[in-house]
Amino acid sequence: MMPFSLRLAASFICVILIAGILPSAASANLIDRPSRQINKLPAKKVYRIAGEKHLPPFSYINKEGKFTGFSVELFRRIADEEGVEFQFYPMNFYEASQALKAGKVDAIMGMKYSAEQSERFQFSEPYFTMADVLIVPKEATADIKNLTDLREKTIVMQEEPASFDLLLNVRRVEFQLALNPRDAFDFLLMERADAFLTNKWTAEFYLKRSGEQDHYRILENIGVPSDFSAVVRPRETELLSMINGSLARMKENGDYQTLYLQWFGLYPDGQLKEMRNWIIVLVILISCAVAVLIFAYLWNKRLQREVARRTAALAEANAQLEVQQQAISEAHAFKTQIIHHMYYGILTFDDTLQLTSLNERAKTMLGIDSQAKVVTEDILRQPHMASILQHYKYFKGRKEEQLFSEEITFEEKGEKRFILCRLIPLYEESGKKNGCLLTLADRSEAKMLEEKLATQEKMRALGQLVAGVAHEIRNPLTSMKTFVDLLPRKYEDPAFRQELVKYVPEALKRMNTIVESLLDYARPKHPQTQKLKAAAFIQSVADIIEPTLKKHRVRLEIQADPQLEVICDPDQLKQVMLNLLLNALDAMEQTEKKQLTIKAAKRKGSGVIQVADTGMGIDSHSALQIFEPFYTTKPHGVGLGLALCYQWIKENHGDLQVETEPGKGTVFTIILPTAEEEGEKK
Template identity: 75%
Template sequence: MSFITRITLFILCLAAVASHIPSSASASFINSPSYQMNSREEKKVYRIAGEKHLPPFSYVNKSGKFTGFSVELFRSISEEEGVEFQFYPMNFYEAEQALKAGKVDAVMGMKYSAEQSERFQFSESYFTMADVLVVPKEATEDIKNLTDLREKTIVMQEEPAAFDLLLNVRRVEFQLALNPRDAFHFLLMKRADAFLTNKWTAEFYLKQSGEQANYQVLEHIGIPSDFAVAVRPGETKLLSLINDSLAKMQTNGDYQLLYSQWFGLYPDGRLKEMRNWIIVLTILIGCAVAVLIFTYLWNKRLQKEVAKRTTALAEANDQLEIQQRAISEAHAFKTQIIHHMYYGILTFDDSLKLTSINERAKMMLGLKDRKQVEIEDVIRQPHIADIVRHYEDFEDNRDKQIFSEEVELELNRERRFILCRLIPLYEENGKKNGCLLTLADRSEAKMLEEKLANQEKMRALGQLVAGVAHEIRNPLTSMKTFVDLLPKKYEDPAFRQELVKYVPEALKRMNTIVESLLDYARPRHPQKQRIRVAAFINSVTAIIEPTLKKNHIHLELDIDEKLDIICDPDQLKQVMLNLLLNALDAMEEEPQKHLTIKAEPQGKAGAIQVMDSGIGMDKESVSHIFEPFYTTKPHGVGLGLALCYQWVKENNGDMRVETEKEKGTTFTVTLPVA
């Protein structure tokens, strides 16, 4: 027989069993009586006693009402049978004595035992339960069954059934209480190690006292006992009435309803629930069989697909190995490139711990012979340590990308000039997670720069000498000519008039050239102070305002009123006047004459721009405008812009020019802000 056939037969058997389980509703309908007695000739009064501290079976509630499952059960019997029950709440031992003396007719909720059956007659059981133990939670490891009660003290209500149970346990001590409530209080007062009672009463008192978290209920300790009604011997009429009523209530469902109100789901309801669960389980097993069949068929198909995919995976694995080898070779290649680069490279993590260093960096820092380099070895040079500490100045964004500084180090008794560049490294979210430090040895470049600077000085000196010679030669030639003709034409009045006219002009020009040359060669030390740019520009423009009006030049000012700079005001005034006069000369022949002076902050510097709409300059002229004795004016000396450039540099500033032929010129002077 195949596996699938066995599963099918099992499902059919479960379905057959489920179909034969009767529900409580159907049993109630089949066993319900065809009629009920509608009236009684007269009501018989019976006195019923019950334990007043046995919740939830019989107890006096907070309102003083005697209630509980047993009480409500007998009230239902009295209504059904047309009799009257008078209830007397008392302790069990009092009820037993009252029953013996004939003061009551019956005691409800008494446990059946062989000893008690000799004294009283018992009805059919209307509730079955087993005793439980209530112990402190810290004692649950020591007490798990009856044998663990040796040498322990048990508090309980006096009951023959409970005594019979505990007499089998040797060396156990008893403490008797009048009722379950008092017994529970003895447990709370630590006068006993355990409390023996039924499950429902134990849970009631634990919940009422709020001690559920401190005590544990141990079930399956005692033997199940029957709750029944005890009457005096010979009281067969009352006993028959109770038994018949209990049977009717079991049949018509009243008992189940009352049971559910006090204890929850009735066992018959559990049976119905189990039947429903069997049906659900049958459906689930059927679905599982269907899934198994589908899985079997699908597995066959998957085997072919797996074989195909396995082949493809093997091919992909071969390709992956090839790629891994290529990546490894590429990594080794990149490592060789990094170690043999001209620049030194060091990387640090966010805590400035050295993570990598190439061979060039080791050589530049004098660490060539060390295999293991630590951060302490790198920052032993104070300049390098200061640069690395700038990492803390970088913020968690990409705005500030680099810090650069050239430092002078002494390695192996040799001075080296190293250009250091500190670059922050960022994660994808913009948070910095380390930095990169590059080292460039500029010692040879520095030496070449010094050689080129000397050559440039010599070239400039030669150009300066040539310019001076050229500028002085012309007036000297004129003076020599007059001196040579002086003996022959001294008596000629026209000659003397020409001599007086041209010789002083030549001497004046020579004196101007010499004074400008002295200013260029021996500039005075600038007297720097704080200057409010707006007021300074207004004072300068006031000097040339008449000239502007005479030449019909439109002046526009765009000055930041709060901009302050640091410089020598006299030198800056000479620079501004020179630039303005040059702008006037450039616009002399232009139809539209616009002169603009603009001043605004640019980072840590202040920028002053002089913009004109003049003829502009070509690229050739721009490359020479700051050289001495270079001029494009017919009567210029060529030292004005050279002196201006030198003065701006002496004030820690810079000057640049932007121009285009026939489109005007813009000179920009930048000086430190205050």
């Protein structure tokens, strides 16, 4: 029986002889044909075939500028066999697809099969099957062994659906698309990508041509096998049938195997596959035997080195652990000192309201001995503490940033103490509430200072009020004194008596007005609050002043929420609104645009009424004093109108604010409680 190696050599020689004989025989047949027969042949049908011009060794333009390759030669043989003419158009696959859609070419050769493309074109039977490989730098080979190792890396590839669908299954992969394999390989050389995805033969061709075989490595078994086929338009069944039939005949008569041998070497038929498998098995057995021998020798050496390395690493880790423990201990001691010496008292409780920690300041504020061991019951016996902690149970199921914030008052050793308490929920990293933090701030000293400041402010305000009263009364008194001084000498003068009768009553009337306004300002009133529909109330006030507005050609606009309800004294609110509207009317007396706007809406749970005008505005200095008694910018004003408005709004638990700018108008904002707010307070 012939030895295995001799059989392999004999097979190889036979294949080479066949490859040489068949083309010669074909050439001889062509030469022996009479020239007259060739001249009498009918004109061949011409088909336009597109192919990728940068996909060696399948289809590419060589150094001589000729379009060649395995796919090109295969289709030339199909044309010769079928008696047709194929005109080849080298271009990128993307351009070829567009040309086929537009009917500029009749078919594309060498396209990978994909489900997406099969919906647009018809695929022939496959004439080549191959799997994608990766070209990666050799230094990165240890990190990249399969597709999953490509995460967070950039892969350059030709823009084709089959390869793109393969990489879509890998998460967090960045793509760099190129028009053709040559451009993609250039991107890899320029380090604009970490890997290049293509077929094995194209990869070997470009590596060999660039001389970079020593710097890059091809990783196989990356993707699933893909079929190379020709594609035609959906209705081009004649050309598709011709290509499929010719391919089947070429595989049967050996022409396909001969062409494959010319471009890729031995054709992987069944015998060659079996021989390759035997060689692989033999190499594996020999390698295993050698590996066992080497392993037995090196294992002991490696084990000794590994034990020494692990011992050194363990000693180093132990030293680092001791350093970390010392740092943690120092950080804990530092944090403890900070917490215990804070000005605020801090207490923490778990989810069942059991005390977990408190600082020294909290013990001092609660009157607990600093040396005593504190338990939850000691805290609950303190004034107000039990009721404060109940808020945690009340808000347990809610997402609140602060559960309780209030200043509590109690007496200790005959002195009044003011403690500001805040109860704040504590959360785990997952967001689950697991306890609360109670902070205590002693505001007793601050309260005492606030009372002193309030007393000083009252005295200042009283002095300002007295000065205003004196200033306002002095003017009419001066007029009356002048008439009294002149009375003995000019009593008989009729003109004097007429002036006396005219000015003295006016002066007395002005003094009486000042005194009554002052009494209204000082007299404590208890507003009769009730629920008001803001829109209807504003309309009733507008009806009163509307004739005056029309007389002065002022345009009134009302924008009121019909659902808004406020709580206030209607009489006081009406006086405030009328005062603001009349002031706005005076402010717009000299302006060209006269626009008065009243808005009412709900904002942050409160009712807001705004009165805006387009008047002259108020300067910043005057805006700070307009709510003070006896401050006025009007020639004949008393200066108590806005002061009374401010007082009435405050008595109704509201606020009055002003926004103004000289030359751009003024906006007065009335803030009042709503029915919902009153319900929540109760």
